[in-house]
Amino acid sequence: MAGHSLTINNQTYNVEIKGETTLLWVLREHLGLTGTKYGCGIALCGSCTVHLDGKPVRSCTLPLSALKKDQKITTIEGLSQNGDHEIQKAWIEAQAPQCGYCQTGQIMQAAALLTENPNPTREEIKTYMNGNLCRCGTYLRILRAIEIAAEKIAANT
Amino acid sequence: MNKSVSRREFLKTSGGVALFIGVSGILPQMISCKSKKEVQGIIQKHPLTAWVQLTDDGRVIIYNPAAELGQGSMTSLPAIFAEEMDADWSTVSVEFSPQVSAIYGSDKWSPNNKVMLTAGSRITYGYYSIMRQAGAQARYILMHSAAELWKTPLEGLSTANGRIMDNQGGRSISYGELVPHLTMPDKLPEFSEPDFKDPKNYRFIGIDQPRVDIPEKVKGTTRFAIDIKLPEMLFGVLERGKVHGASPKLNNESEILALEGVLKLVRFDYAIGIITETIEQALAAKKLLDITWSEAPSNGFNSQECFKKYGEIAADKSTGKVIVNEGDISIAIKSADKKFTVDFKNDYVYHAQMEPLNAVVQVGKDGNSAEVWVGSQQGFDSKLGIPKYLGIPEENVKINLQYLGGGFGRRSMTDFVLEGTGLAREVAPRPVKLIWTREDDVRYGAYRPLTLQRLIAATDSQGNITGFSHCVVGDGGNLVASGIQIDYYDIPNKFAEWREVSEGIRLKHWRSVGHGPNKFAIECMIDEIATYFRKDPADFRKKLLAKSPRALATLEKAIEMSDWGSETDSNRAKGIAFLERSGTLSTGVCEISVNRTTGKINVHKFWSASDAGIIIQPDNVKAQMEGGILMGISSVLKEQLTIVNGQIQQSNFDDYEILRMADIPDSIETEIIESRETPRGVGESGTPLVACAIANAFLKLTGKPLRHLPFTQERVLKVLNT
Numbered sequence: 011m012a013g014h015s016l017t018i019n020n021q022t023y024n025v026e027i028k029g030e031t032t033l034l035w036v037l038r039e040h041l042g043l044t045g046t047k048y049g050c051g052i053a054l055c056g057s058c059t060v061h062l063d064g065k066p067v068r069s070c071t072l073p074l075s076a077l078k079k080d081q082k083i084t085t086i087e088g089l090s091q092n093g094d095h096e097i098q099k100a101w102i103e104a105q106a107p108q109c110g111y112c113q114t115g116q117i118m119q120a121a122a123l124l125t126e127n128p129n130p131t132r133e134e135i136k137t138y139m140n141g142n143l144c145r146c147g148t149y150l151r152i153l154r155a156i157e158i159a160a161e162k163i164a165a166n167t
Numbered sequence: 168m169n170k171s172v173s174r175r176e177f178l179k180t181s182g183g184v185a186l187f188i189g190v191s192g193i194l195p196q197m198i199s200c201k202s203k204k205e206v207q208g209i210i211q212k213h214p215l216t217a218w219v220q221l222t223d224d225g226r227v228i229i230y231n232p233a234a235e236l237g238q239g240s241m242t243s244l245p246a247i248f249a250e251e252m253d254a255d256w257s258t259v260s261v262e263f264s265p266q267v268s269a270i271y272g273s274d275k276w277s278p279n280n281k282v283m284l285t286a287g288s289r290i291t292y293g294y295y296s297i298m299r300q301a302g303a304q305a306r307y308i309l310m311h312s313a314a315e316l317w318k319t320p321l322e323g324l325s326t327a328n329g330r331i332m333d334n335q336g337g338r339s340i341s342y343g344e345l346v347p348h349l350t351m352p353d354k355l356p357e358f359s360e361p362d363f364k365d366p367k368n369y370r371f372i373g374i375d376q377p378r379v380d381i382p383e384k385v386k387g388t389t390r391f392a393i394d395i396k397l398p399e400m401l402f403g404v405l406e407r408g409k410v411h412g413a414s415p416k417l418n419n420e421s422e423i424l425a426l427e428g429v430l431k432l433v434r435f436d437y438a439i440g441i442i443t444e445t446i447e448q449a450l451a452a453k454k455l456l457d458i459t460w461s462e463a464p465s466n467g468f469n470s471q472e473c474f475k476k477y478g479e480i481a482a483d484k485s486t487g488k489v490i491v492n493e494g495d496i497s498i499a500i501k502s503a504d505k506k507f508t509v510d511f512k513n514d515y516v517y518h519a520q521m522e523p524l525n526a527v528v529q530v531g532k533d534g535n536s537a538e539v540w541v542g543s544q545q546g547f548d549s550k551l552g553i554p555k556y557l558g559i560p561e562e563n564v565k566i567n568l569q570y571l572g573g574g575f576g577r578r579s580m581t582d583f584v585l586e587g588t589g590l591a592r593e594v595a596p597r598p599v600k601l602i603w604t605r606e607d608d609v610r611y612g613a614y615r616p617l618t619l620q621r622l623i624a625a626t627d628s629q630g631n632i633t634g635f636s637h638c639v640v641g642d643g644g645n646l647v648a649s650g651i652q653i654d655y656y657d658i659p660n661k662f663a664e665w666r667e668v669s670e671g672i673r674l675k676h677w678r679s680v681g682h683g684p685n686k687f688a689i690e691c692m693i694d695e696i697a698t699y700f701r702k703d704p705a706d707f708r709k710k711l712l713a714k715s716p717r718a719l720a721t722l723e724k725a726i727e728m729s730d731w732g733s734e735t736d737s738n739r740a741k742g743i744a745f746l747e748r749s750g751t752l753s754t755g756v757c758e759i760s761v762n763r764t765t766g767k768i769n770v771h772k773f774w775s776a777s778d779a780g781i782i783i784q785p786d787n788v789k790a791q792m793e794g795g796i797l798m799g800i801s802s803v804l805k806e807q808l809t810i811v812n813g814q815i816q817q818s819n820f821d822d823y824e825i826l827r828m829a830d831i832p833d834s835i836e837t838e839i840i841e842s843r844e845t846p847r848g849v850g851e852s853g854t855p856l857v858a859c860a861i862a863n864a865f866l867k868l869t870g871k872p873l874r875h876l877p878f879t880q881e882r883v884l885k886v887l888n889t
Contacts, residue, residue: 031447102382141827
């Protein structure tokens with residue numbers, strides 16, 4: 011067992027966990043950051059999406075040993091101070107979630123999309139969000155929420 | 168205790184503390200109490216129904232007796248209560264009620280038996296009158312208390328938005344301010360229809376309130392059972408194999424027990440359980456298990472080769488369990504001018520709720536009590552069957568209901584709760600978090616059954632259907648028979664039966680249950696007949712629905728919305744379907760195109776019109792219809808669970824694909840027909856519309872019928888090339 015130093019939501023965590031353990035379980039079961047969800051374990055559903063240096067990654071297939079100390083991890087808990095990221099506000103406006111389980115992963119993916127591409131077309135949204143599954147069938151509202159957020163961001167800049 | 172609390176004692180303890188108004192027809196009670204835990208203990212011990220807690224700082228906490236799996240019960244049921252209580256919604260918060268079915272159950276599942284069960288789209292239906300009654304009674308207690316306080320007749324008081332007004336005396340008081348002055352009337356009236364609020368004064372019913380659970384879901388702070396962490400908590404996993412019901416023989420027990428962190432191995436009839444200190448240890452140990460599996464009833468079963476046998480069962484001269492028998496079907500068929508005989512088929516589908524099954528269970532040190540944290544759709548078994556499983560009294564089991572990361576019927580089964588209990592018992596009093604991996608969830612699922620359906624229709628020379636016979640062959644009783652009724656269609660001779668065949672595969676309700684396959688078969692049959700007689704399928708249904716005005720209204724609405732009959736693009740076609748599910752009447756129309764090279768069907772647009780009675784939260788109804796339709800598209804175009812020699816062939820989202828965003832339609836439009844009838848269910852109304860609407864559009868577009876679900880690209884190509 012080796013010590014690892016992680017920077018998560020601008021906080022440093024030192025953990026003694028086997029290097030092959032995936033970031034997902036470290037976040038959820040060792041650090042109590044349960045907003046990141048387990049859905050499939052093979053990077054096919056997107057429920058476990060977090061940002062690594064601002065890019066969306068699937069934490070369920072990312073072993074601790076692959077992370078470097080200076081890499082910044084952002085989880086849903088660190089996306090905004092009070093859940094008031096434009097994306098989160100738009101998500102409420104669109105009344106997007108149903109069961110809500112996949113939604114934190116969806117939000118992390120969508121936040122990364124708007125950072126990369128603040129004014130995406132519908133097709134660009136669909137392509138970027140295609141790795142995030144929702145079983146309740148909220149896709150149309152997710153799409154709408156992303157469009158609302160993009161409009162707000164455009165209006166504010 | 169509550170009975171013996173005198174008014175004086177009551178008032179003495181109530182200053183500045185929480186106060187519960189319990190409302191039931193028999194035993195109206197109020198309880199004052201300092202701690203919520205204590206109050207919940209009292210509620211559980213006494214025959215009393217507490218639906219609301221008022222605090223003197225003006226907060227109103229309403230209890231939701233239903234599970235919240237995304238269908239919006241956390242908002243819609245309290246909205247019904249708040250409407251009759253005339254509460255100020257800005258002061259309302261909502262909590263799950265204690266899981267005690269004798270108190271919080273509904274008798275809408277079975278008469279004289281109170282059950283807490285969130286399934287079958289029956290929550291609004293099951294609790295509408297209960298919540299109205301309780302809300303009206305809470306308001307009455309408040310008005311009674313104000314009348315006592317002001318020494319004025321109750322009849323002269325009115326309420327508005329969380330305040331009581333004395334119009335004569337020109338004074339008013341908020342519900343919160345009234346808390347220290349609450350008194351219980353000698354008798355609590357039972358209210359009936361004329362006593363309830365006039366719908367024209369509604370502020371919540373029929374008027375959208377933002378869903379109360381959404382802000383936390385967006386922040387990531389919602390607690391699902393899988394998020395629970397308790398002191399000293401251990402982790403558990405089970406290896407269940409790929410063949411349902413096979414028994415394990417573990418070949419390397421000592422090797423597994425020697426692994427770091429492995430505390431215990433637990434044998435189940437169908438699995439080996441492992442308890443470890445950390446989740447990663449559990450998952451690692453699970454992979455190293457060397458197990459030999461016994462024979463099981465499903466050995467030898469191949470889900471793609473069974474239809475020949477099912478066809479023979481359908482052709483047998485004997486009759487199965489008769490479900491519908493109106494008129495005389497045999498005479499209708501014998502005297503038919505034209506007879507249609509068509510087989511429809513469907514493969515197994517899996518629930519794929521996004522939160523894999525899990526439960527956190529703690530068994531008391533003496534084994535005589537248990538506490539559970541679980542996302543469950545509840546059920547007929549009291550306390551999820553744990554008292555029986557552990558052989559302990561019901562009152563010694565506490566269920567802490569959590570939000571559900573999807574259910575769709577799977578979480579109305581208690582297998583995972585009992586597994587967690589079986590593990591926790593072995594390490595009591597340390598709690599155990601049992602997690603199913605996605606692979607476990609797929610392979611040891613409980614699927615919507617595979618069926619073959621033989622439909623025979625008789626018509627006269629004009630194409631009027633004179634007889635309609637439906638035989639479903641499959642396993643699971645109502646799981647395959649639900650939705651086989653077609654009361655709404657004006658057909659003089661109707662017959663429906665179920666013929667049982669069992670393959671040893673685990674089965675369960677799956678969103679809309681038998682309605683998915685049955686309505687697919689019925690509605691496609693209608694279109695095949697209409698097409699044969701060169702009649703427009705919408706007009707054809709108009710005639711069939713002539714004596715069902717509410718049904719007809721949904722059809723006409725959907726025709727209007729979809730601009731039916733206006734196709735201009737020859738590469739696209741529309742299909743229509745009508746059905747009833749959970750008392751809700753719905754017509755759906757979809758517009759599709761087909762890639763004739765790849766066999767891929769694209770659904771471009773979907774319209775639905777429904778009559779679900781009184782609508783509590785309109786936008787939520789729309790969300791349910793949208794979600795149901797998207798889940799329908801997913802199951803119809805992609806989902807196929809197959810079995811070879813009893814072994815489940817799929818294991819995760821790589822080989823069991825569900826709908827992704829790239830394949831959603833451009834729009835789903837939903838209209839609700841205005842109605843003052845009893846509210847009915849909408850959570851499952853959208854899903855079964857999809858298969859038939861798509862197949863009917865495909866028939867119109869290509870002239871060829873799709874008769875086997877799902878419509879995989881391979882199957883579509885095969886149909887196109889015949």
